[in-house]
Amino acid sequence: MKIALIIPARYASTRFPGKPLTMIGGQTMLSRVIDIAKKVTEEIPDITLAVATEDERILKHAEELGVQAVMTSDNCKTGSDRVLEAAKKIGNFDFILGLQGDAPFTPPEALIKMIEAFKTNPKIEVVTPVINLRWEELDNLREQKKTTPFSGTTAIVNSHGQALWFSKNIMPAIRKEEQYRRDEFSPAYQHLGLYGYRADILEKFVTLPEGHYEKLEGLEQLRLLENGITIQTIKLDVPLGLAQAGIDSPEDVARAEKLLNHKDTKTQRK
Numbered sequence: 001m002k003i004a005l006i007i008p009a010r011y012a013s014t015r016f017p018g019k020p021l022t023m024i025g026g027q028t029m030l031s032r033v034i035d036i037a038k039k040v041t042e043e044i045p046d047i048t049l050a051v052a053t054e055d056e057r058i059l060k061h062a063e064e065l066g067v068q069a070v071m072t073s074d075n076c077k078t079g080s081d082r083v084l085e086a087a088k089k090i091g092n093f094d095f096i097l098g099l100q101g102d103a104p105f106t107p108p109e110a111l112i113k114m115i116e117a118f119k120t121n122p123k124i125e126v127v128t129p130v131i132n133l134r135w136e137e138l139d140n141l142r143e144q145k146k147t148t149p150f151s152g153t154t155a156i157v158n159s160h161g162q163a164l165w166f167s168k169n170i171m172p173a174i175r176k177e178e179q180y181r182r183d184e185f186s187p188a189y190q191h192l193g194l195y196g197y198r199a200d201i202l203e204k205f206v207t208l209p210e211g212h213y214e215k216l217e218g219l220e221q222l223r224l225l226e227n228g229i230t231i232q233t234i235k236l237d238v239p240l241g242l243a244q245a246g247i248d249s250p251e252d253v254a255r256a257e258k259l260l261n262h263k264d265t266k267t268q269r270k
Contacts, residue, residue, distance in 0.1 A: 003115060004048045004093040005037055006086050008079040009101030011055035020058055020101040024256050029247060032104035034065050039108040044115055052086030078220040081206050097196040102247045106192060113234045114196040126224060126231045127196040130155050130189040131238055138186040148249050153191040163231040166191055166219050201229060
């Protein structure tokens with residue numbers, strides 16, 4: 001089984017230009033993501049690792065960090081388009097993972113579990129991780145969305161772990177919330193924006209037109225659901241606070257710095 005782990009890292013972000021080269025705790029965001037990927041390749045050594053970008057500055061930085069880098073078109077509509085273009089340039093693969101270049105706190109466990117899920121069931125079309133939010137984390141996400149409403153994505157899953165929907169709004173709405181707050185965990189799941197695709201499904205995905213809800217929400221995974229492609233989720237156990245550590249805006253950098261400075265590494269999920 002041939003597996004590729006591709007890091008799409010786009011410089012020309014509309015909301016946050018140069019995001020992968022932003023410094024967080026004295027280290028570029030991209031270098032932090034590459035460190036995560038390297039931990040995965042240490043666990044599963046038969047993986048091809050590469051950075052996919054449209055910008056020479058990111059290409060050079062990736063090469064300085066000792067990682068293969070691939071120049072891709074600046075016309076790629078989504079990170080998944082960029083992942084596929086890069087994968088095609090470096091080989092033929094059965095399973096292709098995309099690790100976003102703006103996700104410096106992604107648990108290596110997420111990628112390892114995604115790979116294990118596909119090895120166990122090669123019929124999986126797409127796999128992606130979710131985190132069951134503690135009430136504290138959900139309250140923090142609600143507060144965060146008051147200033148950056150399009151940071152953070154929530155997911156609804158069925159009893160088999162398949163995704164029913166994703167949204168930038170917080171789902172589900174919780175009637176009589178006080179009854180549920182007796183438990184440590186809320187009914188909400190936050191989505192980590194990385195995907196593992198069976199190769200033929202990724203090929204199909206990039207040929208599909210932009211979905212109606214994909215365009216409204218700005219979430220490429222909705223194109224999959226709108227076209228009947230199943231997305232299997234895996235549930236992660238991560239330290240308190242890391243669920244909201246994605247970087248979607250300059251404001252998120254300050255939150256990430258705070259997390260680095262104050263996170264309690266001993267606080268683990270049960």
